[in-house]
Amino acid sequence: MSDEYAKRAQQARELLAWSSPAAARAMRAREREAARPRRTVEEGRWAWIDWRVRQSIEEQPRLVETSPSAPEVEVEDEQAERRRVSLARARMRARAYRQNDKS
Structure with a gap:
């Protein structure tokens, strides 16, 4: 069976090569x-590569460092604070209106 398969595969390759220059x-x-000779890599080289990989993994920090959060800006102006609160309430009302509109 494998001889038959190999024969058919060879015929298919020849037909494809004949029909397409790119193929x-x-x-x-x-x-x-x-046909090109392959480079052989000895086991010691793979051991060295594994050792370098383990070493680089161990060198990486375990925790992610974050920058300290920016200090909150204190609002000294009462009028600006009222505007900020009014804007936040308007956004909440608009969001609620859109949600009711979808229902």
Whole structure:
């Protein structure tokens, strides 16, 4: 069965390469890449890479630092405070009106 499958796959590749120049170029590039000798990496290098990764993870801070919050600006002007409260109430009324309008 695998011989039959390999034969059919080869026929399909040949047909595709014949019908499309781009596919033929891609197949040739893939064959060259497959034939190229691979670089072997010894186990010691992987151990060193794992050790560096663990070390960099341990160096990272555990907690997120935040900047202190900005001090609240005290309102000295009573008129400005009343305007701020009036604006907040108007926003609340508008929000309530929109919610009632949707219902």
